[in-house]
Amino acid sequence: MINRSSLFGALAAAVVAFTPALAAEGGDRPHRESWSFAGPFGTYDQAQLQRGFKVFREVCASCHSANFLYFRNLAQPGGPGFSEAQAKVVAGEYQVTDGPNDQGEMYQRPGRLSDHWPAPFPNEQAARVANGGAYPPDFSVLAKARSYYVGFPGFITDAFIQYQEHGVDYIHALLLGYVEPPAGVTVQPGLHYNTYFPGHQIAMPKPISDGQVEYTDGTPQTVDQYSRDVTAFMMWLAEPHLDTRKRMGFQVFIFLIVLSGLLYFTKKKVWKDVAH
């Protein structure tokens, strides 16, 4: 008779023995920040999204596009909470190409709510030329397109604690990760050292410094705060219906819990007189 537990032990030992410690793949592991939109009752912080939008508009948007962002989104529920009039004013501050008109010509006009956020460069090649060969990624879903390695058993516990903030934690850390390269590391020309970037050498120069964007509500004007705010904004940009999703999730759970309770007792009653 074979002893099950000893077999399991042997198998587990085999797995461990053949699993080499993963070489630090790319960058350092970002710190897990506390976000208002994390967890089952998470919602976006309107003031934070407005500050993040300001940082995005004044700093990031000069290189990064956000093609899936429409001016109307700025006034939609669950977002930064601008009024429709405010969103119209923002749109009007940009010139967009429209047409052709009845003369067959393209023309410039002020933006409307139905326009998408104007890209800083007309095409990828123009963006690369202006950025030393690198192509600044589009911001629309970037917060969901970035992640970092968690590994076993962390990735399993993450499912229980509802950790979904890999992207924002990484981007927040990245913006703070510009440091002097360690001795002996040569940074290639045109690249910059960053502790969190995979491979540590990133084309984007340090994008923001303390005091660069003015906050009117007394929030500290530090890189850490800018980074937090703009990352929260990017999360909203990538997942604009998160508030609705989590609120609906709670309602669905209440419904399912009650229903399962009723079904459980009905089942008990039906099976009461049957030995099984």
Place this chain on the structure above:
Amino acid sequence: MEGHSTYQPKGKVARWFESRLPLVGLAHSSAVAYPTPKNLNYLWTFGAILTFMLVCQIVSGIVLAMHYTAYAPISFARVEHIMRDVNYGWLIRYIHANGASMFFIAVYIHIFRGLYYGSYKAPREVLWILGVVIYLLMMATAFMGYVLPWGQMSYWGATVITNLFSAIPVVGETIVQWLWGGYSVGDPTLNRFFSLHYLLPFMIAGVVGLHIWALHHVGQNNPEGVDVKSVAKDTVPFTPYATIKDMFAMVVFLMFFAWFIFYIPNYLGHSDNYIPANPLATPAHIVPEWYFLPFYAILRSVPDKLGGVLAMFGAIAVLAFLPWLDTSKVRSARYRPMFKQFFWIFLVVAVGLGYLGSKPAEGGYVIASRIFTVYYFVHFLIILPVLGLIERPRPMPASIADAVLARGAKGATASGAKA
């Protein structure tokens, strides 16, 4: 187990219709009167859960197809259009994307339940093989569905998997170009995958029909693995007994599903698939969806390309021969002490292969994958045939009713002793 219908049409119209097409009688005999063993445990509720998941995927998929466009330059944006602008589009897409994973979780539980209780043995061989066919169709459907958002993993996953066919001698290259509709994965590939992704679920539904037909013809297996001796003593009618139990289990499963949809919708996906497909930039690690990982590990564990492909398809094909590879006449692992041990080892190996499939193919991971792959085949090709010959099964109950009575008596003495 057919012919147990006690349905008697009452009204004149119902009698007229029933004598011309006995549709209501068929529904009644399959879903109401159908005798179901009274000792089934909750693992037997996954058939109903899987039926629900198939319907859920088809319904959510049809709605998504109304808003999606299969055209390589815009497909990524169309999916984001669904996520942002379509009313509750985010909900429908998260249901569909996570629903695929739930479908596979349920099917893996269903398959391992069949393995544990020997549900593939006579007279259920055809029923089991139809199940393997459904599983293959599910894999093809899920693979093509993952390509449709046209992200980086969609594109590179499609490239890796379609390239497998190039390992076939002589005609391999031609087959791959035929799959692609060109010389690389591109817009023609996306379009044919969309077409097939819409077709295959209905083929699954068809085979599910056969699967249920075969099930209702031979009757359900049960945890004791003994045949139904007396319908009156061993079984209960499907409705209300199985129906209410299935409904309760389904709602519990829905809670698990809802956790993913509403709270961790991107947990099972790969972040790279939110980067639009780019034929010029290969991702650092190309990983398939989690439900393919064990087979991906088997594929990569063989140093030869054709060998790897054969091993991977062989790992699925071997399931179809299981009814004849397992030589034991005893079905349930409850009465097979040695088989029970090997079942749990096999489960650990299968999950271990899944873990290894998610790791880069280097160093110790490759060695571990090779050991586990060899064990996977040894389990089916050596252990199961030999076990049936050398194992001494434990004494089995004469009938389901006897087993239930014995358990009831044991429970009564236990609670009596406690009192």
